[in-house]
Amino acid sequence: MSRAYDVRAAGCLLWRRSSAGLELALVYRPKWADWSWPKGKLKRGESAEAGARREVLEETGYTCRLGARLPSSRYTDHQGRLKEVSYWVAEARDGAFEPNEEVSDLVWLTPDAARERLTHERDRDLIPAALIAIDGDEDVRGL
Incomplete structure (x- = not known):
């Protein structure tokens, strides 16, 4: 029998098209000293989709349009809890980044550059x- 996840979270691979081509948004979280996708814990009663949109807005300053659902990421967090993060691709809409309590920097990178910058292999995957x-x-959940 599998154990239920202690922490449920959601996030997005936020993207846009620019003169450089397709770009993905990465956020830097000083608390964890890592580059990752915008994501965070769900609030009580919040759907994963609503949580993903909220976290993108809070961490990047952008509204977004959710696209396809991606495979979830499952791992043990820094406190030893089982964590599951539901992900979507999401097209960036209106907004602008401003540093905040959780995120000090946001960069838009090509997929290859994003792969190099991401801290965790699970995010690269x-x-x-x-x-x-x-x-x-x-x-693409089945991929």
């Missing part, structure tokens, strides 16, 4: 599925 989803807007 989402890039191929995200690229398929962005190009085809397909649900």
Whole structure:
């Protein structure tokens, strides 16, 4: 029998198209000294989709349009709790980044540059599925 997850979270691989081509947003979290996707814990009673949108707005300053759902990330967090993060690709809409309590920096990078900058391998693993989803807007949970 599998154990239930202690922590439920949600986030997005936020993307946009620019003159440089497709770019993905990474956030720097000083508390953890890492580069990652915008994400965070769900509030009580909050759906994963609503939590993903809220976290993107709080951490990046951008509203977004959720696209395809991506594979979830499951791991043990810094406190030894089982954590599951539900992810979507999300197109950036209106907004602008301002440093805040959780995130000190945001960068827009090509997928290859994002792969190099991300701190955790589990975050890098989402890039191929995200690229398929962005190009085809397909649900890729089974990849």
